[in-house]
Amino acid sequence: MTDKTILIVGTFDTKNDELAYMAERIRAQGGGVLTMDISVLGDPDEPTDVSKHQVAEAGGSSIRAAIDQGEESVAMQIMADGASTLAARMFSAGAFDGVVILGGSMGTDAALDICQALPLGVPKYVVSTVSFSPIIPPDRLSADIQMILWAGGLYGLNSICKASLSQAAGAVLGAARAVEPPTGDRPMVGMTSLGSSCLTYMKLLKPALEERGFDVAIFHATGMGGMAYESIAREGGFACVMDLALPELGNLLAGSVVNGGADRMLNAGRAGIPQIVAPGCLDLIDFAGWQDIPARYKDRPFHPHNRLIKSSGLNADERRETAREIASRLKQSDTPAHVILPNKGIEEWDKPGGPAHDPEAFDAFCDEMRQVMTAPLRFSEIDCHINDQAFADTVLAIFDGWVADGTVSATVRA
Template identity: 60%
Template sequence: MRNPTILIVGTYDTKSDELGYLAEVIGAQGGAVLTMDVSVLGDPAIPVDLSKHAVAEAAGASIAQAIASGDENRAMQTMAKGAATLARDLHAAGRMDAVIALGGTMGTDLALDVCAALPLGVPKYIVSTVSFSPLIPPARIAADVQMILWAGGLYGLNPVCKASLAQAAGAVLGAARAVQSPALTALTPELKRPLIGMTSFGKTVLRYMVALKPALAARGFDLAVFHATGMGGRAFESLAAQGAFTAVMDFAPQEVGNHIMGSAVSAGEDRLTNAGRSGTPQMVSIGCYDLVDLVGWHPVPDKLKGQELHAHNRLLSSVMMTHAQRREMARALCARLALATGPMTFLMPLHGGNEWDRPGGPLSDPEGLAAFASEMRAHCPPNVDLQELDCHINDPAFAKAALDLFDAWCAKGLIA
């Protein structure tokens, strides 16, 4: 087993005992540590590798300026910017393999920025007094971050908080030893199996991956299918931004609709943009375009009240879009597709976009689908090849059309 280096981030002026204990446990298990102090007012009680002054400088500021702001929140945001920049640079330079951060609300706020700055696949652990709390918005959470409640740890070491810290130390070290970076795995020459990124839902709703996965494997490609329920889309976009995919089949862009309709089940403002910006060849389609997923136990947003609601389970509910909302969805998709710099095809199955909207199905709405298709035609940007298909998204003809296009791109050398 290799001995990775773990970056430990925290306020060493007030939490040196706890941070030192983390380092002690990691070291006892054979790991190395790199320490970063993100304090503002006080000085660390133990030596650190990266001082608060280095952190502030990485944010283009100084500790004196942070203090002079007279605002604790503003000062910590400066430190968050610097800590995120340093963490990203340290990882790019191969100086650290994973990060663990410790804090209450202030430290957690900073830790979320640090974790978001690191690529998917880098182990990220936050030990926090507000882990799993509604204080933390989904938009701030890195797709692969792990959180552990810092139980009984608000002030000083004790047997309860030591249990949390020791578990977290073992978890981050074990993850760093075992991890295989998705981006590096996808591009490692000796593996010779480039990676295709796909979005979907369970196969009772969308089924194209059942046919496409073995067909792509036979052609020498791996397929990663992301569950488009917010965090899945975040992971997909993170990898797309890294250039981890040789092509994408983004057939379930529903998270775009969730976002513009105000649902908490969002993958963020940049959903459906990163593959295009990186020049990755991409196919996009209409999987569940007509539904807005909502947190099942949240109140329905005002703009969606009175619309047909389907409770999928206790965690997730779906609202059917009106015709006007479907047109809005089409315009939002077109605006994002216009950003693409590489090959871009929109596959438009004219008979429906999920198993429930087939003719005679519980969500069948031919007029709504026609309204969406009409808006797509009217606003489709010139860089997008809009292909209308005389089938449903779950028909074999859809998977065949996607595979035929994929083969054509391979023949042209657009996909290697």
């Protein structure tokens, strides 16, 4: 008897030894194994639990048709689609508890689709020759994906790659044993913020929302946090969102890699989730510490927050652009969106005497917000700073009104 079963996915025609080694390490620790072959041309040494033919059929095609495409990338997309469909179906049926996928660039491309097809809380490990590479776009990453670099393992087993493969085997089985998946026993509010040295409203809002019977998940709006927030919103995972920190939007417009993806601020509205929005930290630009600064920003002072992030500020025209972009994105929503403008400031460092204090640029932003936040958006300008109690009180008043009129459900979605 085994306590947890791990689905192992890969191209068994070219990586049979490596995949079999991971299966052996999982079994040695008392875990169960299911195997899925996403090869196209060749065959595994031993039959897998899910054959490449079953995968291709689930992808709406066949191995013969995939081969006849004559393009490896097209054939692998068929296999990626089929593997994603089957993995989701098998997990729903209780067939496995976690997944580990092995691949080079081609296998990793399929792995990212498979991981996105599985719910939050399912252990997802990708062992790849391109783990952490900039060729992987952040919007392909599922909210709780784990990656391990497959070092020295391009072709065949050796002592170096065994170290990576054995860690992956132990990690996915250990995660399957230890994980506490989201319970879904309370409706969830998704909130964006930055660290408490800059934004502090979550300290006021989180306990107040929890007292009202809601769970609260706060996402760090530094790129990957926004990606995770958008991923969960896309799946309808929130009863309401409080998108109160928007630096990722400004970063996107500025060409910084520290952004939450091209669909930032769009998924909650598409999924029918009510939105309370404020422009927290939308005055700052964050660039990766290693990133070359675009030419149009090079004449500005940059503050190295740490070795990973360096920051500067948006000028008046750029802030007007961000205001227009907020309005444009929110007006695509099919559900209520209420925008709050705290006209005394939108992050701790923009207060008088602070390093980001720029009253002329902030006035331009506020002026543009007043012009563009028109119907169907709801708009409240309040005479306080975003970190003041009055801001949190305004957010809660809107939220309580939505709960009272049924806009926000106080019960868990079926």
